[in-house]
Amino acid sequence: MSLKNIQEDVDKWISQWKVGYFEPFEALACMMEETGEVSREINHMFGPKKKKSTEEKKDLADELADTIFTICCIANPLGIDLDEAWKRMLDKFNTRDKERLERK
């Protein structure tokens, strides 16, 4: 019951505006914008210039949250239940991928 709350937060925010949800391709472009900003932050923190700091960790955290927001903007108008998909993923891990890697 975890991603449900997240999806509801997004829905509450979006549903107050006249413009509403974007079309799938537009929402996808937003997701790519945010993924690009995550990349920029990781380049800042760990790239050749390396100016790692608490401030930058917060900036990266913010971009990751923004990306999750755009994921919900794709999922919500399509009626996608992310908790269900998350559970399916964990089930797949625990069956198909159970012996894939070397254990500790």
Added chain:
Amino acid sequence: MSLKNIQEDVDKWISQWKVGYFEPFEALACMMEETGEVSREINHMFGPKKKKSTEEKKDLADELADTIFTICCIANPLGIDLDEAWKRMLDKFNTRDKERLERK
């Protein structure tokens, strides 16, 4: 208290393997792989070929969940609390962006 559970699911899965978390740039490349797969699904569902179906909605849902997994793989080893970042994002929305769009 929503994304915390999600981050813990990821940590439980990763922590059983010897290989552990990837480096930030490697985890970022995984996030881009998944974003690419989200794009492929959206192209299948809504692109010129348009063969929308229940099966494809499930595939898209799965790719979105996979992307959230990779986001946690970036956040967890850096000690990033996604619930905190999510709250900061909502706060920003409710102050800075309060009057940005036309209301219903």
Added chain:
Amino acid sequence: MSLKNIQEDVDKWISQWKVGYFEPFEALACMMEETGEVSREINHMFGPKKKKSTEEKKDLADELADTIFTICCIANPLGIDLDEAWKRMLDKFNTRDKERLERK
């Protein structure tokens, strides 16, 4: 006069099909798919599993070429001249960024 030929190759290929160019958002989704495949190849070659080989270098090269193809699929129907943009970029480098980095 370099990217012009590339753009013409793409135009020759696309113009023989009834479906023609995709809409900008659809072409962008294709570009994201290809960027995702570049990521997968780089993960294969340089990631934790590291099975670098000549075959993989060819695969990465192919994905990079595919990405350039999708870039032309965005540029062409909008009448974007990539050689002009390339020249603008080099000019910007040679003025704005002239002293940005430490020289050899």
Added chain:
Amino acid sequence: MSLKNIQEDVDKWISQWKVGYFEPFEALACMMEETGEVSREINHMFGPKKKKSTEEKKDLADELADTIFTICCIANPLGIDLDEAWKRMLDKFNTRDKERLERK
């Protein structure tokens, strides 16, 4: 002989700096950043806000050129010949994909 010139432009620019080419994962992150900026421009031009203009077309062209630059930054240090890969792609089109779509 088209992408060769482009790759040489990039090499001439990079080779004057002490920092040189980035590592593959870092260069990939740059490519993702630029793909994100292409997304932002396409959202501006064709998204719900739609403020299409000559200026924006130029901005999109610039981001596409920047992305091609980052592609060369991945290809060059690995000794990847993009013209060869481009030719392989066209050959594949003209054999495997020859009858894939409906002709005009």
